[in-house]
Amino acid sequence: MLGSIPTTFFFLKPMTSLNLIKIAKMAGVSRSTVSRVINDHPNVSEGVRERVQRIIHDTGFQPNLSARSLRSRRSNIIGLVLPQTMDTLFSDPYFPVLTQGIARACNDYKKTLALFIEGSDKDIGQRVTQEGLLDGFVVQSVKLQESFSKKILNSNIPFVFIGRPDDPRHSFIDVDNIKGGKLAVQHLLNLGYQKIAHITGDLDTNAGKDRLLGYQMVMQELTPGFDENLVCMGDFLEESAYKVVPSLIQKGVDAIFVASDQMARGAIRGLADLGLRVPEDVGIIGFDDLSPAVSANPMLTTIHQPVREFGYKAVEMLLEKLENEDAQAQQVIMDVELIIRDSCGAKQRFIEVERH
Amino acid sequence: MLGSIPTTFFFLKPMTSLNLIKIAKMAGVSRSTVSRVINDHPNVSEGVRERVQRIIHDTGFQPNLSARSLRSRRSNIIGLVLPQTMDTLFSDPYFPVLTQGIARACNDYKKTLALFIEGSDKDIGQRVTQEGLLDGFVVQSVKLQESFSKKILNSNIPFVFIGRPDDPRHSFIDVDNIKGGKLAVQHLLNLGYQKIAHITGDLDTNAGKDRLLGYQMVMQELTPGFDENLVCMGDFLEESAYKVVPSLIQKGVDAIFVASDQMARGAIRGLADLGLRVPEDVGIIGFDDLSPAVSANPMLTTIHQPVREFGYKAVEMLLEKLENEDAQAQQVIMDVELIIRDSCGAKQRFIEVERH
DNA sequence: TTGTACGCGTTATCAT
């Protein structure tokens, strides 16, 4: 019975997969000529070029990428490695925006973006350095696993860090976190706050360390008898800030520089639980300026970092490296900016500031 | 002068890229045998297998993926297509979580995930259907571009929709949005609210339509003289809800079912601007239950949809399709759940409900 | 300007 299946069956799966040879035959030229047309080589006569292009267009032919990358040793795929634990990864709006910038650059430069998220399996280093898969990759440089670092350093596939890595000889792009910390504290001091606390980011990251450093530098310089107890540990996530608020209030702080907008929201929630309002009772400045975290109630004053832009730039750095593999490692530091909204109380305190 | 470049130059680029032949020579066997070992073919004697595996391990050899997929016609890369405009994409926590579920499945099944975000360039359909790049892809089915739909339907590369597409003959996975809408409204009615409004999602999407439908069904059945004017248009994003709050308050509503948590936050902010508190003055229920949107102040009562899980499941459906290309299209609807927190006022109104 | 021929590294078929 099965044997009675009509032969029209074969028409269902066309399996017509086109290739250079078929196009060449249709155009009455050789395979090489078609290849040259596709790759925009100069030495093709105008008539032939047009004829071939017409056929390619009409048939919808697209060259096989596997074959192409096997031969040319270029896959035109670049990787994005996010080596953080999956649970915290996407509750932080930083990563989506970063990914967006990177994806946009890949679109613009006609690259395919492969996404690697370190999960339960530890062989992400294997996958990323696997031959013939990626031309290079961009890697978020927080909490890199030892085995992963070793793997990528031993391979000769180019990569660019996002965020300053521990070994600063590698190419990386980052924002000026120290300046960001300074800007925040200076603004609070300008507004007349007396006792300014800091809830840190994850101090295993350079971003967390540097934001703290900026805070400390300004506090030590401008506030006599600066008390290190005004610093509380956080981890960039909301809950960590929520928890430490009561202890800070007990110390009598009137403003807090919080190392991420997520945590700023946690802090505001913690203050609300204590019946305290922002900015009337306590002034708050966050860090990141990423939607939707800033549109809390009240709107957050924060330090803007151009995440989307440096995701884009990271790809460009990588592509440069691919063009010229012997180029020097490149380090780029992007600027940050104070964005004044409601949570710092600038509007209420403006007149007071004017007096100085 | 150039001719005087020392020949040691050649040593700089080791170009030692291993391949089957080199491994074969080291092991004293043929290329085929090495290939068999790598692919776990049964017909290899134990001694040879161990010897070859040892060399592979010691050298760190990994087969070239381009060559492999050229020959086997399997790239082991699957695509994720997010065909929304880039600006709104990542301000919605839905997409990061979805991506996370998909990435996890790709890890588990040893697939590489390629991310395609529809940007300014319109040739995403070209890229996705390009031969030899993807084995298949998963596509978020909101607002598909005409040209894109045509492209993927004409190609014979398998795909699975996330969210019910307009043509329900395709494989897709979705949640029961109608039930979600019903659950929300029923809960508000149970709590004794009298005038329940709805701020819709983007009504160009089936999710937006279905949540509205669930609302309408319950309201028409259980509230006599249901007023269609209680429905306001939104687009899933915060700002759209923020704007319509005043008009709803004028109509005297005492509760709002909002079609996304993002919008729920916008609504709460809008109410705060009018001096109204949630849930004391107005009860709110959202939809999504995605961190961090739910940890607003107050914590959101909302409809939970298992976004991470259905991202994962979508990949599994795609992989099944790859195994068995002639299989029937598959449609999967996942369940939703009411999560009671603070914004609906259940705690305050509990006793009142008990009386009934 | 165009065509011929070889090789990229792998898997699969066919011998042995």
Add this chain to the structure above:
DNA sequence: ATGATAACGCGTACAA
């Protein structure tokens, strides 16, 4: 169980 050999589709040096 193992090895020789033929594809897979493409790019390019070289020849014409």
